[in-house]
Amino acid sequence: MYGDGGWGGQQTHGGQQSPYGGQQSPQGGPQPHYPQQPQYGDWPQGQQSGYGQGQYPYYDEQGREQYAGHAPQQQYQQPGAWNAAGPHGQVPYAPDPGDPYGQQPGAYGGEQPDHYGTEDAYPPPQPPGRRRPEAEPEPEFAPDEEEQHPFFTGGGGDDDDEAYELQSRRDRRGKGTKSGKKGKKGRTGCACMVVVLVFGGGLAGAGYFGYQFYQNRFAPAPDYAGSGTGEAVTVEIPKGAGGWDIGNRLKEAGVVKSAEAFVHAQNDTQGGNSIQAGAYLLRKQMSAASAVKMMLDPKSQNNVVVTPGERNVGVYEAIDKKLELADGTTQKTAQKEYKTFGVPAWAQNTGEVKDPLEGFLFPGTYPAAKGMKPDSVLKQMVAEAKSKYDSYGLTAKAQALGLNNAFQLVIVASLVQAEGKTHDDFRKMAEVVYNRLKPTNHETNQLLQFDSTYNYLKGTSNIHISEKEINGNRNPYNTYTHKGLPPGPIGNPGEDALKAALNPTHDGWMYFVATDGVNDTEFAKTNAEFQQLKEKFNANSGN
Structure with a gap:
């Protein structure tokens, strides 16, 4: 500020006289001890250090000329070295060109003095020229900066x-x-724009998922209106299918608009949960309620129902009718392709067996709609029979019951199904079969003498058969003239009859008679008891 000469050559370069009265070494020589360090920069009432009582002007931070006399203040003096400067006080030091803070007011006087004058005081006394710079105050930012x-x-x-x-x-x-x-x-604007876009995208995504959640939870399921178009479609429902599975199949076929709507309609309709497996003739674009109602109507069901004890010939006729085929088409297919239908390996087909698939079209409901082939329907029935028979372990059970194989056990079950009328009848009827097959049977000499086997041979269901007619026929299916079991099953036994054949009674039953000619079957253990039941039957039938 005031040049290299300072005031009257009072600069401490190279061993010159210091304004403090001592000699200072530029190469780190001994430093004078100052018992009390003067305060720099932080002057009371804003007065600068180093100026006398009005002899020299000084300049404020804005460059305006000031005089010390305008703000009188007692000169802070220190004995000793301070007097060497004369009445002018402390000589200001020239700013360091490399110090960016040297030209600012109060830059070298920020610390508080040690008023106790000890060497261990903090901050320690420092010689002139090595004063610490005072921290520059932080400027306030303008709103737009x-x-x-x-x-x-x-x-x-x-x-x-x-x-x-x-x-x-x-x-x-x-x-x-x-x-x-x-x-x-x-750049700040771009960053803000990115933040806005991201935030806006998040709001849009949250709104979309919120809408989806509302639609799924509270909004009604998509559904058609009315009873559908004139376009018919057949839908096959597999066994064990639940409401959602049925609804999805109907949706895929174009019958209903959503599986959700079908499930709701099924639950709201009385008997809606009783929909069975099978093929259904429906219309496209039906309301869910209309679809449920139509599926409950037997007229819309394109199914073939195999009843317990039904013979194969009746099943073949039903398939032809449902598939709109010529009479006898399914039966011919069965005779030619039965080996490809998956019958069990233990099934027999000797020359005496009337139908190799008899006993293997398991009772149940099976889809059979126009456009399907007979073999596809028959394969489903055989697969169900094989599954049931495997689940009961017929091979091991047959040996325990004195039979040769599982095939004979199916024959017994078919006889029980044909002759019995109730569950209790089934178990007693199974015992009659096993007792008459025993070599020790001296009552009938191992002859079953069942009318049902002869009726199967003839394709009839007569209850009144003359002894002459029966005794004159020597076919293996005639158990009046042929000992033991017939060559094959005489129908398709149901699960109840199968269980009875596996678990017969052990009461000694040997005879039975339907005394009312229809349903009232009574059992006897001896031939004398049998004759009494026979007289009762004749009385009831008018013989």
Whole structure:
């Protein structure tokens, strides 16, 4: 500020006289001890140090000329070295060209003096020329010059952080440029735009999923209106299918608009949960309620129902009718292709067996609609029979019951199904069969004498058969003239009859008679009891 000469050559270069009265070494020589360090910079009432009582003017931070006399203050003096400066007080030191803070007021007087004058006091006394710089006060930012982090200005990384700190310092000292500020604002705008877009996208996504949640939970399921178009479609429902499975199949076929609507309609309709497996003739684009109602109507069901004890010939006729085929088509297919239908390996087909598939079309409901082939329907029935027979372990059970194989056990079950009328009848009827097959049977000499076997041979269901007619026929299916079991099953036994054949009674039953000619079957253990039942039957039938 005042040149290299200071005031009258009072500068401490190269061993010259110090304004404090001592000699200072430029190469780190002995430092004088100052018992009390004067305060620099932080002067009471704002007066600068180093000026006398009005002899010299001084300049404030704005460059305006001031005089000490305007703000009188008692000169802070220190004995000893302070007097060497004369009445002018402390000589100001020239600013260091490399010190950016040297030209600012109070830059070297920020610390508080040690008033106790001890060497261990903090801060320790320091000689002239080595005073600590005072921390520069932080300037306040203008509202339009808000500091921005590189994250919002498109920067990132350590290099950007360092550049950001340097730029912030320059801006605080007023050295920033307008162009830099504009760049910051531009980058800040882009960053804000990105944030807005991301936030807006998040709101849009949340709104979409919220709408979907509402639709799925509260909104009614999509559904058609009315009873559908004139276009018919057949839908096959497999065994064990539940409401959702049925609904999905109907949706895929174009019958209903959604599986949800079908499930709701099924639950709201009385008997809706009783829909069975099978093929259903429906219409496209039906309301769910109309679809449920039509599926409950037997007229719309394109199924073949095999009843317990039904013979194969009746099943073949029903398949032909449902598939709209010529009479006898399914029976011919069965005779030619039965080996490809998956019958068990233990099934027999000797020359005496009337139908190799008899006993293997298991009772149940099977889909059979126009356009399907007979073999596809028959395969489903055989597969069900094989599954049931395997589940009961017929091979092992047959040996325990004195039979040769599982095939004979199916024959017994078919006889029980044909002659019995109730569950209790089935078990007693099974015992009659096993007792008459025993070599020790001297009552009938191992003859079963069942009318049902002869009726199967003839394709009839007569209850009144003359002894002459029966005794004159020597076919293996005639158990009046042929000992033991017939060559094959005489029908398709149901599960109840199968269980009875596996678990007969053990009461000694040997005879039975339907005394009312229809359903009332009575059993006897001896021939004498049998004759009494026979007389009762004749009385009831008018013989």
